[in-house]
Amino acid sequence: MSVPFVTEVKRTHNCGELTARDVGKTVVLFGWVQNRRDHGGAVFIDLRDRQGLTQVVFEPDIDPEAHALAGTLRLEWCVGVQGKVVSRGANVNPKMKTGEIEVRATALTVFNRSEPTPFPIEDRIETAEDKRLTHRYLDLRRRPLQQSLITRSRMNAITRSTLVEEGFLELETPYMGKYTPGGARNFLVPSRLNPGKFYALAESPQLYKQLFMVAGFDRYFQIVKCFRDEDLRLDRQPEFTQIDLEMSFVSQDDVFAVVERLLVRLWREILGVEVPTPFRRMPFDESMARYGNDKPDLRFGLEHVILTDVITAHGGEGGVPMLLEAVQQGGIVKAMVIPAAHPLSRAEADKLEEVARGSGARGLARAKVGEGGEWTQSPLAKSISPALRTAINEACKAKPGDLILFQFGKPSLVHTVMANLRVHVAKKLGLIPEVGSGGRWELLWVVDPPLFEYDEERRGWVAAHHAFTRPHDEDVPYLLTDPGRVKCYRYDVVLNGFEIGGGSIRLHDPRVQAEVFAAMGIGEEEARNKFGFLLDALRYGAPPHGGIALGMDRLAMLLTGAESLRDVIPFPKSKSGIDSMTGAPGEVDEQQLREVHIRPLPPPKS
RNA sequence: GGGGAGUUAGUUCAGCUGGUUAGAACGCCGGCCUGUCACGCCGGAGGUCACGGGUUCAAGUCCCGUACUCCUCGCCA
Numbered sequence: 001m002s003v004p005f006v007t008e009v010k011r012t013h014n015c016g017e018l019t020a021r022d023v024g025k026t027v028v029l030f031g032w033v034q035n036r037r038d039h040g041g042a043v044f045i046d047l048r049d050r051q052g053l054t055q056v057v058f059e060p061d062i063d064p065e066a067h068a069l070a071g072t073l074r075l076e077w078c079v080g081v082q083g084k085v086v087s088r089g090a091n092v093n094p095k096m097k098t099g100e101i102e103v104r105a106t107a108l109t110v111f112n113r114s115e116p117t118p119f120p121i122e123d124r125i126e127t128a129e130d131k132r133l134t135h136r137y138l139d140l141r142r143r144p145l146q147q148s149l150i151t152r153s154r155m156n157a158i159t160r161s162t163l164v165e166e167g168f169l170e171l172e173t174p175y176m177g178k179y180t181p182g183g184a185r186n187f188l189v190p191s192r193l194n195p196g197k198f199y200a201l202a203e204s205p206q207l208y209k210q211l212f213m214v215a216g217f218d219r220y221f222q223i224v225k226c227f228r229d230e231d232l233r234l235d236r237q238p239e240f241t242q243i244d245l246e247m248s249f250v251s252q253d254d255v256f257a258v259v260e261r262l263l264v265r266l267w268r269e270i271l272g273v274e275v276p277t278p279f280r281r282m283p284f285d286e287s288m289a290r291y292g293n294d295k296p297d298l299r300f301g302l303e304h305v306i307l308t309d310v311i312t313a314h315g316g317e318g319g320v321p322m323l324l325e326a327v328q329q330g331g332i333v334k335a336m337v338i339p340a341a342h343p344l345s346r347a348e349a350d351k352l353e354e355v356a357r358g359s360g361a362r363g364l365a366r367a368k369v370g371e372g373g374e375w376t377q378s379p380l381a382k383s384i385s386p387a388l389r390t391a392i393n394e395a396c397k398a399k400p401g402d403l404i405l406f407q408f409g410k411p412s413l414v415h416t417v418m419a420n421l422r423v424h425v426a427k428k429l430g431l432i433p434e435v436g437s438g439g440r441w442e443l444l445w446v447v448d449p450p451l452f453e454y455d456e457e458r459r460g461w462v463a464a465h466h467a468f469t470r471p472h473d474e475d476v477p478y479l480l481t482d483p484g485r486v487k488c489y490r491y492d493v494v495l496n497g498f499e500i501g502g503g504s505i506r507l508h509d510p511r512v513q514a515e516v517f518a519a520m521g522i523g524e525e526e527a528r529n530k531f532g533f534l535l536d537a538l539r540y541g542a543p544p545h546g547g548i549a550l551g552m553d554r555l556a557m558l559l560t561g562a563e564s565l566r567d568v569i570p571f572p573k574s575k576s577g578i579d580s581m582t583g584a585p586g587e588v589d590e591q592q593l594r595e596v597h598i599r600p601l602p603p604p605k606s
Numbered sequence: 607g608g609g610g611a612g613u614u615a616g617u618u619c620a621g622c623u624g625g626u627u628a629g630a631a632c633g634c635c636g637g638c639c640u641g642u643c644a645c646g647c648c649g650g651a652g653g654u655c656a657c658g659g660g661u662u663c664a665a666g667u668c669c670c671g672u673a674c675u676c677c678u679c680g681c682c683a
Contacts, residue, residue, distance in 0.1 A: 037641090037646095038639080039645080039646090040639040040640070042640040042642075044643065044645085046643070055642090055643070057641080061640095074634090090641095091643085093642095093643055095643080096643080117616085118616060119616080119618095126617085130675050185681085203683095206683095229682095231682075233678090357609090359678080360608095360679055416679080453683095463683055465683045467683080574674085574675070575674095
């Protein structure tokens with residue numbers, strides 16, 4: 001007798017919900033065969049759906065037909081089962097949520113067989129990621145990935161309800177727009193209808209959301225895909241998702257308050273963790289000085305010390321020529337102390353030099369502090385004067401047994417190398433885990449960065465972020481006279497060393513805007529050419545406004561404890577931007593290219 | 607674009623200073639088994655050693671190149 005599954009006999013329960021309370025019920029479950037244990041007589045099947053696992057038992061004296069069919073089942077077959085919930089009695093499996101019961105099957109149907117899978121569908125597998133990505137639909141059957149995507153779905157729901165409650169409107173913006181220079185490299189889309197012209201895929205909805213403010217929408221948000229044609233990383237994909245928002249008539253503090261309420265709610269509802277507000281705030285300069293970057297991980301110390309002034313003060317006599325030279329050429333000197341309480345072996349300390357070189361350093365000077373403050377294991381030990389040595393020890397608050405690491409030269413390189421060393425050492429010493437939060441959530445705002453940075457190649461000042469960031473009012477007089485000292489209302493929200501969002505208060509005053517362009521050497525014509533529509537818009541009563549974009553993928557990665565962004569994106573690209581499942585990016589035929597007026601250049605090299 | 611690591615069965619790996627027929631576990635196939643839940647027992651199949659070239663009497667092993675994957679610096683306002 002065949003049971004008309006699906007058409008008439010519907011699923012009554014999922015595979016994660018049956019307990020002792022349900023004993024006696026007749027149920028219908030649909031799912032996949034996770035495991036089978038065939039005793040010849042009783043056949044046990046673990047049936048899986050996205051909610052969980054339920055043991056189904058087939059016995060010859062209950063239904064011979066179902067039992068016979070059950071003997072043919074294989075892993076990952078998709079099946080339907082009808083049966084009665086019975087207690088497992090003495091055979092309860094405490095490891096399973098549904099372990100108190102099993103379903104004694106009276107009917108079984110095979111919806112679809114499965115070929116042997118290329119890798120096991122289990123929680124913990126060690127299969128190489130590219131093999132998993134090739135069969136992503138199977139990888140996504142695995143519970144950790146299902147859980148991550150389910151969490152992500154909840155994050156979307158919480159974000160929407162929070163922001164709607166805060167009075168935000170969810171408005172959409174185009175993906176295909178006009179190329180605007182600066183910032184990330186854009187993906188280009190050729191226009192069939194307009195020969196020789198291209199759309200650029202939006203690297204963010206930045207300009208559009210400002211136009212929403214000009215239009216008077218007041219509070220806008222969007223959970224939106226963004227596209228950037230840059231090299232990929234563990235925490236970077238060419239297409240990624242932002243929680244993008246913009247507000248009118250707000251100060252920086254108002255933006256912070258909304259974002260903090262959103263993040264607090266995400267942490268509360270996803271993890272049951274209360275994160276304290278308001279978040280810490282740290283000026284950009286302080287973050288660079290103490291941590292070497294603008295996204296410090298505050299779960300541990302190992303702070304940097306800037307020794308540039310100490311070196312200068314001792315320049316005349318007894319200084320170390322190498323250090324003094326670096327300073328005189330405009331470089332800086334930084335140190336970091338590894339406390340005696342966390343000793344590194346000589347070999348481990350040697351390894352640090354490799355780490356430093358890997359970050360671009362030419363080397364890594366170090367000094368082990370002795371009982372009398374003297375230095376050993378150090379190339380500097382011979383040439384340094386006792387006075388300078390003492391001064392450095394004091395500046396670093398170094399005690400006997402501590403190991404001091406030094407880096408000197410070009411500021412950006414020194415910061416980068418020391419920042420990488422700081423994180424590396426923290427992991428090595430077990431101050432933070434290799435992956436994950438360790439249950440600690442250090443959130444902060446990094447504020448007041450410089451508006452411009454000096455571009456050595458172009459020998460000029462360029463916008464450190466984007467050209468529409470509002471400078472601090474008191475710095476406006478220096479826009480043209482001393483651009484380097486102008487700070488701005490730009491902010492990043494940082495969590496455990498990850499930048500999870502960034503934004504700014506925008507420049508809505510066309511007169512100041514003109515000065516900013518002038519400081520960057522951008523003439524009126526060039527500005528009109530590049531940003532004409534936005535400049536126009538700002539002339540029609542643009543409100544003061546500002547906003548932020550949060551990296552949804554990074555948030556999801558941190559909230560789920562995933563090792564990689566790829567684990568919270570259903571269909572990610574590999575390191576080189578390839579989707580090994582679909583084969584994208586792929587070739588297209590000549591006819592298609594002709595239609596969009598494109599002729600490929602021959603590939604470079606031999 | 608620079609640097610580093612890697613690629614051996616469906617999967618994870620072993621394979622020494624180059625040497626006969628490249629192994630293990632899991633998975634797969636066949637058989638047995640009525641309380642398993644990492645079920646168990648018996649038997650079996652399964653390999654272009656990533657690809658191309660070179661050195662050698664002889665290459666999974668040594669050398670060069672290519673592809674792909676991962677990590678990292680640059681890059682990502």
